[in-house]
Amino acid sequence: xxxxxxxTQLDLPGPAIEGEARRPAQSYWNESWERLRANRIGVFCGAxxxxxxxxxxxAPVFSQFVTHFDPARQHLSDxxxxxxxxxxxxxxxxxxxxxxxxxxxxxxxxxVAFLTVALSLTLGTTVGLVAGYYGGWPDDILMRxxxxxxxxxxxxxxxxxSILFRPNAITLAAIIASVGWGGVARLVRxxxxxxxxxxxxxxxxxxxxxxxxxxxxxxxxxxxPVLIVAASLGVGQIILIEAALDFLGLGIQPPTxxxxxxxxxxxxxxxxxxxxxxFPGVTIFVTVLASNLFGNAVRDAFDxxxxxx
Amino acid sequence: xxQPLLEVHxxxxxxxxxxxNVKAVDGVSLELNPGETLGIVGESGSGKSVxxxxxxxLQRPGKIVGGSVIYKGRDLTKxxxxxxxxxxxxxxxxxxxDPMTSLNPVFRTGWQVAEPVxxxxxxxxxxxxxxAVSMLGRVGIPTPETRARDYPHxxxxxxxxRAMIAMGLTTTxxxxxxxxxxTALDVTIQAQILDLLRHVNRDFGTATIxxxxxxxxxxxxxxRVMVMYAGRVVESGPTVDVxxxxxxxxxxxxxxxxxxxxxxxxEPLKPIDGLPPDLIDLPSGCAFHPRCQFKVERxxxxxxxxxxxxxxxxxxCWVTQSGxxxxxx
Numbered sequence: 260x261x262x263x264x265x266x267t268q269l270d271l272p273g274p275a276i277e278g279e280a281r282r283p284a285q286s287y288w289n290e291s292w293e294r295l296r297a298n299r300i301g302v303f304c305g306a307x308x309x310x311x312x313x314x315x316x317x318a319p320v321f322s323q324f325v326t327h328f329d330p331a332r333q334h335l336s337d338x339x340x341x342x343x344x345x346x347x348x349x350x351x352x353x354x355x356x357x358x359x360x361x362x363x364x365x366x367x368x369x370x371v372a373f374l375t376v377a378l379s380l381t382l383g384t385t386v387g388l389v390a391g392y393y394g395g396w397p398d399d400i401l402m403r404x405x406x407x408x409x410x411x412x413x414x415x416x417x418x419x420x421s422i423l424f425r426p427n428a429i430t431l432a433a434i435i436a437s438v439g440w441g442g443v444a445r446l447v448r449x450x451x452x453x454x455x456x457x458x459x460x461x462x463x464x465x466x467x468x469x470x471x472x473x474x475x476x477x478x479x480x481x482x483x484p485v486l487i488v489a490a491s492l493g494v495g496q497i498i499l500i501e502a503a504l505d506f507l508g509l510g511i512q513p514p515t516x517x518x519x520x521x522x523x524x525x526x527x528x529x530x531x532x533x534x535x536x537x538f539p540g541v542t543i544f545v546t547v548l549a550s551n552l553f554g555n556a557v558r559d560a561f562d563x564x565x566x567x568x
Numbered sequence: 569x570x571q572p573l574l575e576v577h578x579x580x581x582x583x584x585x586x587x588x589n590v591k592a593v594d595g596v597s598l599e600l601n602p603g604e605t606l607g608i609v610g611e612s613g614s615g616k617s618v619x620x621x622x623x624x625x626l627q628r629p630g631k632i633v634g635g636s637v638i639y640k641g642r643d644l645t646k647x648x649x650x651x652x653x654x655x656x657x658x659x660x661x662x663x664x665x666d667p668m669t670s671l672n673p674v675f676r677t678g679w680q681v682a683e684p685v686x687x688x689x690x691x692x693x694x695x696x697x698x699x700a701v702s703m704l705g706r707v708g709i710p711t712p713e714t715r716a717r718d719y720p721h722x723x724x725x726x727x728x729x730r731a732m733i734a735m736g737l738t739t740t741x742x743x744x745x746x747x748x749x750x751t752a753l754d755v756t757i758q759a760q761i762l763d764l765l766r767h768v769n770r771d772f773g774t775a776t777i778x779x780x781x782x783x784x785x786x787x788x789x790x791x792r793v794m795v796m797y798a799g800r801v802v803e804s805g806p807t808v809d810v811x812x813x814x815x816x817x818x819x820x821x822x823x824x825x826x827x828x829x830x831x832x833x834x835e836p837l838k839p840i841d842g843l844p845p846d847l848i849d850l851p852s853g854c855a856f857h858p859r860c861q862f863k864v865e866r867x868x869x870x871x872x873x874x875x876x877x878x879x880x881x882x883x884x885c886w887v888t889q890s891g892x893x894x895x896x897x
Contacts, residue, residue, distance in 0.1 A: 287674060287719070394629075458670035464626055465664075466657030466684040466735070480674040 291484070294560040301556020304549040308494075311546060312373075315365035322363070328356035330363040331514050339532050349534050351524060357538055364516040364539070369546075371432045371511075372497045376490050378436035383443025384486060388474050390444065391451025402448070405441040413438045421509040431510050435500055443489060450482040484561040491557040495550030502543050518543050572599040573775050574623070574660075574743055579635035579645075581615075581622045588848040592618040592630060594799035597874075600743065605769055605776040607790030607807065609783060609822075613844055615799035616779045620745045624660060625652045639743075658688040661736030665748040667728035671720035677728075678704070678716025681735040688739050703734040707764055726757035733764060737772060744768065745777045750785065762789060783826055787811060795819045798845050798855035801874055805881030815883035817860045820894045854885070862887045862894065 295301055314321060322328060327345065334354035342349040348357040390401040420426070420434045454460070455478065463477050498518075504510035505519025513520055518539045525535035581593035593615045600606050608616045621627040623637050625644060637644040639659065644652065656662075661684070664670040671680055681704060682696035691699065697716065704712035707730040720728060729749060736744055746765060750758035762785060769776050778789055786793050786807060794804040795816065803816035814820040821840045842859035845851055851858055857867040866886050877883040888894065 458664045458666055459672045461626060462662070462664055462670045462732070463672070463683075464656070465624055465662040467653040467655070467687055468657075468683070469653060477672055481672070 287484075291560045295556060298556040298559065300552055301560070304553040304556065307549045308546070308553060311365060312369055314362055315369050318362045318366050322359045328359040330355065330359045330516050332356075339528070341532075342534055348538050349532070351521075351532075351535055352528060357521075357535065360516040360521060361518070361538060361542055364518045364521055365542070367428050367511055367515060367517040368498060368501055368505075368519065368543075371428050371435070371501050371517075372494050374429065374432035375435045375439065375497045375501075376493050378432060379439035379443050379493070380486060380490055382436070383440035384447050384479075384482075386440070386444040387447025388451055388478060388482070391448040392455060392470070392474050392478060398448075401444070405444050408438065409441040411438070417504055417509050421504070425512065426504075426510055427515075428511065431501065431504070435497060435504075439493070439497070443486075446485055446489060447482050450485050451478055454478060454481045487561055488554070488558045492551065492554035495547040495554065498543065498547050498550065518546075573602045573639070574598075574600040575636075575638040576619070576623065577636045577638070579619065579622055579637065580633045581618050581627050581630045582633050583630045585848070590847045591799050591850070592847065593622060594850075595635070596796070596799070596801055597635075598794055598801070598804075600775050600777060602742070603769070603773045603775055604792065605778055605790045607786035607793040608777060608779045608796060609781060609786055609793060610796035611781055611844060613847065614796040616796050617747050618799075619796070620662070620747055620777060620779055623745065624656055624662060626656075626662075654688070657684045657736075657741070658739045659741055660743040660745065661739065661741040662745040662747065663729070663732045663736050663749050666752045667725050667732055668752065670732055671723075671728055673720055675719075676716065677718055677720055677723060677731050680720075681716070681731055681738060684735060685738045699738050700734070703738050704731065707731070707734040707737070707768075708760075709734070724757075725753050726760060729753060729757075729761050730764065733761075733768065737768060737774070740772060741774060743777065744774045745779070747779045748781070749778070750782070751780070758785075765789065783811075783823065795822070798850060799847060800855065800884065801882075802856065802885070803881065803883045804874070805878075809878070809880045813878065813881075814894060815877040815881045815888045816856075816885045817862045817887065817894060818856050819883075821859075821861075862892065 322330065332355065334350065336354065337346070337350055338352050338354040340346050340350040340354070342357075346356050346358070348361065350356055351360075386401050386405065390398040416438065417434060420430075424430045424434075426434065460473065460477065463473055468477070501510060501517070502519035502522070505517045506522050508520075508523060511517040511520055513524070521539040522536060522543075525532075525539065529536050576596060576598045579593050579596045580591070583590040583592055596615065596619050598606065598608075598619075608619065610616045618627055618630060622630070622632055623644065625632070625647070632645050635645065639655065642651075644655065647655070671677065678697055678700045682691075682693075682700035685691050685699050686693070686696045689696075701712045701716050704716055709715050709727060709730055715723075715727075720731075723731060733749075744765075749765065750761050753761060765776065765778070766789065768774055778785070780786060790807050792805065793807045793810050795802050795810070795818065797818050803810060803814065803819045805815075810819060811823065814823055818840075821838070824838045825840055827837060840859055845855050845858070851868070853866070853868040853870055854860070854863075854872050857863045860867065864887060870886070872884040872886050872889070874882045874884045875889050877885070877888045883889065
């Protein structure tokens with residue numbers, strides 16, 4: 260047994276003795292979460308996105324009980340109706356209810372955005388972790404692959420892909436992610452290169468942990484903050500890319516509604532029925548703005564450089 | 569004498585760089601007996617840390633290009649990575665220089681201290697945590713149950729080093745390698761950590777390799793000491809003898825370059841002239857000869873080998889091996 264004499268007394272951290280009120284252990288995650296919650300704009304924007312997502316998920320419920328229309332149902336005698344009753348946000352050239360189509364479009368657009376983020380983060384993180392941790396030739400090969408992907412002109416790839424595959428939500432997400440993962444891989448690799456220099460990685464190897472445990476148990480949590488920031492900032496950008504592709508007819512194909520392809524049709528009737536442009540446009544604008552502001556809030560909360568010690 | 573616990577024979581570790589191979593460890597041999605404390609001293613870049621890391625096969629990106637590390641009759645330089653993982657943390661544990669960075673900031677300290685027993689003894693979370701808490705208590709962390717739930721940033725430097733030592737001890741290893749465990753700590757905390765290491769050595773019977781550049785630490789802690797210079801062992805022997813009668817000019821100069829309580833007041837310290845050698849392009853002969861005030865013609869020609877000088881010591885020096893006593897102004 261170690262004789263504690265002469266050891267314990269000297270190192271007591273002042274009044275912090277059991278029984279007294281002591282500030283509870285704060286993890287990095289708790290602190291970040293507290294900071295995020297204190298950011299009003301961030302909370303508001305995060306809540307807005309959450310609400311939009313919930314509405315999108317519950318789209319059938321809304322179409323049945325709130326708008327009482329089917330997104331694809333044409334009411335040809337009621338086309339180009341102004342916002343009002345019973346079409347709250349009006350109808351398009353085929354007499355389809357704009358609000359219902361916006362809600363269903365949100366399903367597609369937000370679904371594609373989140374799926375794209377998930378795909379590019381998963382692939383990019385794995386590649387970045389492996390390249391950064393092992394270094395040497397695995398790093399060289401993986402990073403050259405990333406360079407190649409980042410050098411492909413995205414718009415041509417999108418056009419080619421949408422010709423080869425008729426895009427649906429899943430293939431569209433895969434197409435956009437195929438361009439986006441490279442940036443994530445670089446980001447993660449850079450972070451790993453800095454984290455792996457720290458002694459705790461060597462210390463963890465010195466207790467006999469295998470590489471997989473080291474990478475996913477010890478390295479990954481340390482790069483998670485940059486991933487969270489990248490994800491929350493990425494959603495807005497991807498919505499814009501997706502809307503642009505839909506608008507150009509390279510993305511989600513009609514009659515499936517998406518915010519982007521609703522704009523495609525509306526363009527022809529801009530002077531005639533402006534609301535057809537305004538509603539999807541404003542929806543995209545607000546969603547992207549909220550995503551970006553939320554992303555900024557997340558970055559402020561999680562970025563260790565802004566962390567007060 | 570009992571069989572040594574750990575034997576290193578003629579170990580060579582190199583780092584390939586653009587400018588050539590850096591011979592960080594250039595023919596080091598050592599023996600560690602059960603329960604003893606061996607000191608390795610030398611200045612930065614003398615190869616002491618790389619020697620220790622090579623024993624654990626953690627010298628990446630360096631490469632072991634020769635020699636052997638015998639532990640329990642097995643040559644660790646030829647063991648598979650899986651066998652090494654079994655040995656790391658279970659048979660040989662290591663603690664590092666900078667306790668501020670050697671704990672993972674995202675995990676609770678107790679979780680990390682418990683990790684070796686979870687990996688090696690297959691204990692579940694709760695049992696491993698109980699081991700960790702009791703070990704934290706034994707290394708002098710007050711209220712260990714509470715402290716185990718803290719994150720590393722809530723620990724002071726000294727407490728983190730205690731936690732690292734606790735983590736190393738949970739599996740009751742045979743060998744503890746402490747790589748400059750007190751360098752990053754202030755003097756009072758240094759004394760406490762050294763005290764703790766002494767207790768560990770006595771109470772757990774753990775043989776310790778203590779790497780340091782602090783001669784005072786060696787004097788207080790180690791039965792035997794090994795002095796390294798430019799990747800080679802230049803002198804080794806019982807600490808008392810090496811300090812009283814150094815048999816290598818480097819050790820001799822090193823001892824004269826540190827302040828002593830019994831020296832004349834106002835007597836200036838005598839630094840060692842010159843710079844440590846370039847490890848890519850070592851001087852011919854003895855690597856220390858450009859800085860040596862005792863050098864003879866042979867020193868720049870032939871590389872001296874470690875040989876018995878005096879009763880108990882080994883030194884790699886042509887001068888002392890020929891019977892010359894080291895004395896000087």
